[in-house]
Amino acid sequence: MKQSKLMSLIEAVVSILVGFGISLTAQMFMLPLLGVTISFSQNLTFALIMTAISIARQFVMRRLFEALHIRRPLSAFMQAVVAERFRQIEQEGWSSDHDDQHEVGELARAGAAYAIGDEPVECLTPTGTINVFGLLIWPWTLQWWKPTGFRRDLVKACALIIAEGEKHDRNRKDKRRSF
Numbered sequence: 001m002k003q004s005k006l007m008s009l010i011e012a013v014v015s016i017l018v019g020f021g022i023s024l025t026a027q028m029f030m031l032p033l034l035g036v037t038i039s040f041s042q043n044l045t046f047a048l049i050m051t052a053i054s055i056a057r058q059f060v061m062r063r064l065f066e067a068l069h070i071r072r073p074l075s076a077f078m079q080a081v082v083a084e085r086f087r088q089i090e091q092e093g094w095s096s097d098h099d100d101q102h103e104v105g106e107l108a109r110a111g112a113a114y115a116i117g118d119e120p121v122e123c124l125t126p127t128g129t130i131n132v133f134g135l136l137i138w139p140w141t142l143q144w145w146k147p148t149g150f151r152r153d154l155v156k157a158c159a160l161i162i163a164e165g166e167k168h169d170r171n172r173k174d175k176r177r178s179f
Contacts, residue, residue, distance in 0.1 A: 003066065012058040020051040077155070084159040099167045106139045107167065111160030113138045113145075114153045 003011075024047045031038060038046075074082070088094045099107060113134035120131040138145050147153050 003062075005063070008062045008066070009059055012055055012062060016051055016055045016058060019054060020047055023047050023050065077151075080155045081158040081162070084155045085162050088159055088163065094163070096166065096170060099163050100170065102167070103139075104168075105164070107160050107164035109137050109139045111157040111164065113157075114147065114160065115157035117150065117153055118147050 024043065027043050027047065028040075031043070113136075116132060116134040116137070118133055118135060120133045122129050123132045134147070135142075135145060148156075
């Protein structure tokens with residue numbers, strides 16, 4: 001996800017302060033080994049100048065990489081899906097252990113139900129067309145069916161399908177380890 005300018009600056013300053021301490025200490029021990037003798041105030045002044053330059057360099061580079069989209073930015077919808085998945089885990093308590101207890105495809109079916117929604121959708125079958133709506137494929141009791149609006153339901157749908165994919169990957173890894 002995208003980092004704010006303020007957080008870029010804070011990250012740069014903390015990183016540079018750590019670098020400043022390392023630089024100051026290294027100069028105090030290494031310069032005499034090279035035959036260069038300078039006072040502590042000269043060492044401190046030089047370290048401060050280099051630190052200011054480093055802060056500016058790191059901040060500019062971070063903003064440049066952000067502007068060039070070196071890291072792929074997530075759309076608002078993708079950010080909402082990721083936030084929903086974390087909400088499901090952190091607030092609802094639907095941990096990976098909980099998800100693993102569901103039958104294969106059950107979470108995906110719930111996601112599909114939210115994606116279809118509660119309005120009838122015409123679907124083609126080998127014998128003609130039928131009207132389908134999410135509740136027909138909803139895998140759980142009605143108390144858990146909570147449509148809230150088209151976009152929000154799409155976000156829930158994607159988060160549930162991600163949960164199913166994560167479960168599939170975990171189970172696939174477990175099967176490989178058992179051999």
